[in-house]
Amino acid sequence: MKTAYIHSDLYASYNLGPRHPLQQARLIDICETLHNQGAFDENLVLVEPSPCKESDLLSVHDAEYIQIVKRASQGETGIQLSRYGLGPGDTPAFAGMWENGLLYCGGSLRCAELVADGTYKRAISFAGGLHHAHYDHASGFCILSDIAIAINTLKSNGYKRVLYVDIDVHHGDGVEALFRSDPNVLTLSFHESGAWLFPGTGNVQDRGVESAVDSVWNVPFAPNTGGDVWCSTVxxxxxxxxxxxxxxxxxxxxxxxxxxxxxxxxxxxxxxxxLQTVDTLLQMFRDKPVVILGGGGYCRAAVVDVWSRVALLAAGRPWQIGLELEQSLSTSDALEFHRSTMRYLHDQRGLPF
Ligand SMILES: [Zn+2]
Known part of the structure; x- marks a missing residue:
């Protein structure tokens, strides 16, 4: 399966601080791991990203917010950054975030272009996937919505209906908000319930607005939910x-x-x-163009391991070698929460199981 792997070491300049949980230097580790394994060849092709244009950002974000990101990136003082979700705290402004933002958004846009013209069946950019970025503010470590830019690029290339699937442990609130009135983009998020985890949204009852009813799907889970429930549900x-x-x-x-x-x-x-769940999803999508993006992941060793294996499996390679196969088990509280979620989806949203 011909797959593009978009990477630049400059991705690591997404610098929220040395003690911040999100460290994009992990992306350099992944690329090195793949290099050391001799993974890049004609079926897994390393491609350099190029920055997107300001007009690409304008297709997604508020013009004033974009200017704020640019000015704060240049070190301008006197801006009330907290109005725009830009720290201090989860998502601090940093020097160079404009250039970095154009680059990681450009990486996701490139993915969409490469699969849209059929050059590649799948394209990966793990610097993308920043799903908490909103129309007019930053949130949850995310400044600009590369995901929305990728979706819009697919649509402008003739792909009328786009399915967005998000398996990050946090609700994909930014993407959901940006497309909730678009009947041709279905956002599906599997996440730990907002009752326990940031951003506090993603209720199973949310289904989109009247003009796009059923374009929003949320499947929340309780803490201590394991693969026995999560894998088959996803x-x-x-x-x-x-x-x-x-x-x-x-x-x-x-x-x-x-x-x-x-x-x-x-x-x-x-x-x-x-990984088996990601494999199942990719098999399910095998006849469609697929853009694969990153997102959260705060145990660096684990992220480097699973994302480098995702690159292998996306390219149709063996990826299971050296993986332990033990099954995790959900707690009884997690199972009870899950049963009520599925009962709702069955009764109110027409799920046949
Ligand atoms: Zn997350």
Whole structure:
């Protein structure tokens, strides 16, 4: 399966500070791991990103917010940054964030272009997937919505219906908000319930606005939910919505913070369970162009391991070697929460299981 891997070491200049949980230097480690394995060849092709244009950002974000990001990036003082979600705190402004923002958004845009013209079946940019970025403010470590730019690029290239699937442990609130009135973009987020975790949204009852009813799907889980429940739910719900929504293209956000090792989330997937689920999704999407993006993931060793394996499996290679196969188990509280979520989706949203 011909797959593009978009990477630049400059991705690591997304610098929220030395003690911040999000360290994009992990992306350099992944690329090195793949190099050391001799993974790049005619089926897994390393491609340099180029910066997107300011007009690409304007297709997604508020013009005033874009100017604020640019000015703060240049070190201008006197801006009330907190009005725009730019720290101090989760998402501090940093010098060079404008240039970096254009680059990581450009990487996701490039993914969409490469799969749209058929050059590649799949394209990966792990610097992207920043799903908490909103129309007019930053949030949750995310400044600009590369995901929305990728979705818009697919649409402008003739892919009418785009399915967005988000398996990050946090709700994909920014993407959902940007597309909730678009009937041709279905956003599907699997995450730890907002009752326990940032950003506090992503209720199972949310279904979109009247003009785009059923374009929003949320499947929240309780803390200590494991692969026994999560894996089959992710694949079964996605499969059902593939049949129902009939997308032309897919954008997949692969935040790796649902792993048991992650210090921020409270779900307990093993690496093998998580990867087997990604494998199942990619098999499900095999006839569609797929853009694969990153997201959260705060245990660096685990993220480097699973994302480098994602690159292998996207290119149709063996990726299971050296993975432990033990099964994690959900607690009884997590199972009870899950049963009530699925009962709702069955009764109110027409899920057949
Ligand atoms: Zn996350």
């Amino acid at each position: 694949s079964d719900v996605t499969s059902h919505l593939m049949d129902r929504f009939l997308p032309d293209a897919i954008v997949l956000q692969l935040g790796a913070d649902a792993l048991a090792e992650d210090p921020l989330g409270h779900l307990v997937m093993t690496r093998s369970e998580w």
